[in-house]
Amino acid sequence: MENQPNSQVCFICGRENEVGLQAQYYNDAVNQQVIAHITIPSRFNGWPGYAHGGIVAALLDEGSFRAIWIDGNFQRTMVTANLNIRLQRPTPTEQPVKSVGWIIDMNESRARVGSEIRLLDGTVTARGEATLVRAPDSFIGAKDWEQLQTNWKVG
Amino acid sequence: MEKQPVARDCFICGWNNEISMKADYYNDVEAGQVFTEVTIPSYGDGWPGIAHGGIVAALLDETSYRSIWLDGNYQRVMATAEMDVRFLRPTPTGQTLKAVGWTVEMDDVQAQVIAEIRLLDGTVTARCKGLLLKPSEAFLEKCNYEAEISVWKVRED
Numbered sequence: 044m045e046n047q048p049n050s051q052v053c054f055i056c057g058r059e060n061e062v063g064l065q066a067q068y069y070n071d072a073v074n075q076q077v078i079a080h081i082t083i084p085s086r087f088n089g090w091p092g093y094a095h096g097g098i099v100a101a102l103l104d105e106g107s108f109r110a111i112w113i114d115g116n117f118q119r120t121m122v123t124a125n126l127n128i129r130l131q132r133p134t135p136t137e138q139p140v141k142s143v144g145w146i147i148d149m150n151e152s153r154a155r156v157g158s159e160i161r162l163l164d165g166t167v168t169a170r171g172e173a174t175l176v177r178a179p180d181s182f183i184g185a186k187d188w189e190q191l192q193t194n195w196k197v198g
Numbered sequence: 199m200e201k202q203p204v205a206r207d208c209f210i211c212g213w214n215n216e217i218s219m220k221a222d223y224y225n226d227v228e229a230g231q232v233f234t235e236v237t238i239p240s241y242g243d244g245w246p247g248i249a250h251g252g253i254v255a256a257l258l259d260e261t262s263y264r265s266i267w268l269d270g271n272y273q274r275v276m277a278t279a280e281m282d283v284r285f286l287r288p289t290p291t292g293q294t295l296k297a298v299g300w301t302v303e304m305d306d307v308q309a310q311v312i313a314e315i316r317l318l319d320g321t322v323t324a325r326c327k328g329l330l331l332k333p334s335e336a337f338l339e340k341c342n343y344e345a346e347i348s349v350w351k352v353r354e355d
Binding site: 051052053054055057060061062063085086087088089090091092093095096097098100101102103104105108122123124125126127128129130133191 | 207208209210212215216217218239240241242243244245246250251252253255256257258259260277278279280281282283284285288337340341342343346
């Protein structure tokens with residue numbers, strides 16, 4: 044299965060972000076899903092032993108974004124416009140969980156994507172659905188997109 | 199205005215979490231809102247200089263939760279069940295932001311809450327609607343709730 048590249052600074056995947064989760068996503072083309080195995084450190088607790096709802100949201104956001112790269116076209120650029128999440132049960136910290144994302148539908152300018160966080164026994168702790176839209180040129184231009192991409196690397 | 203207590207470990211507010219944003223929330227009873235002024239550190243980047251959507255969601259989640267404490271009843275405990283976030287424009291890291299939350303309606307078992315993140319000029323960058331539910335006693339026991347609230351404190355200025 045193909046590993047996706049990671050950026051330099053991103054909170055979830057950034058190679059040089061020492062505080063972040065350093066998640067590695069890969070493409071499961073057979074199941075048409077992107078997957079990462081992650082252990083959320085306890086510094087992201089909301090309640091003791093359990094991840095802050097917002098960190099759960101962060102992981103759902105990343106998992107859904109990563110889904111649009113399932114075909115290996117890592118040039119595709121979108122940003123999250125809307126994220127709707129359901130926190131079904133507590134997501135533990137300091138224990139491996141699985142982040143899974145998939146495309147519901149996608150065209151050139153927008154995508155609807157789903158994502159879940161699962162315990163290793165398959166129990167779903169949280170579920171998200173997001174609308175991504177193509178990043179406006181102004182947004183990309185300001186961030187010097189091509190320069191950024193040169194910093195992405197496959198781990 | 200009354201300052202709310204903060205937890206020990208919480209990622210957003212915790213007094214003993216080295217990487218926490220150390221957000222302090224205030225009860226603006228007159229406006230019917232809670233608010234904090236906070237700077238998202240650069241470790242919260244999604245794109246360089248722009249907060250990860252999930253970090254934005256985290257701040258909105260905390261802020262909307264904090265609104266149920268507007269009346270100073272810090273014993274009230276709920277947990278986020280659902281959250282709908284709209285990202286209206288990029289939220290910058292490394293600069294002061296204001297996060298504002300209010301409760302739309304609340305009873306003993308649930309609350310509907312809203313939060314916004316604003317630039318200091320008032321521009322709204324993101325907004326969320328949340329549904330909070332009262333957690334089960336079993337859950338509270340599991341995360342040692344009684345012991346936990348005994349170490350909450352109001353951070354000194």
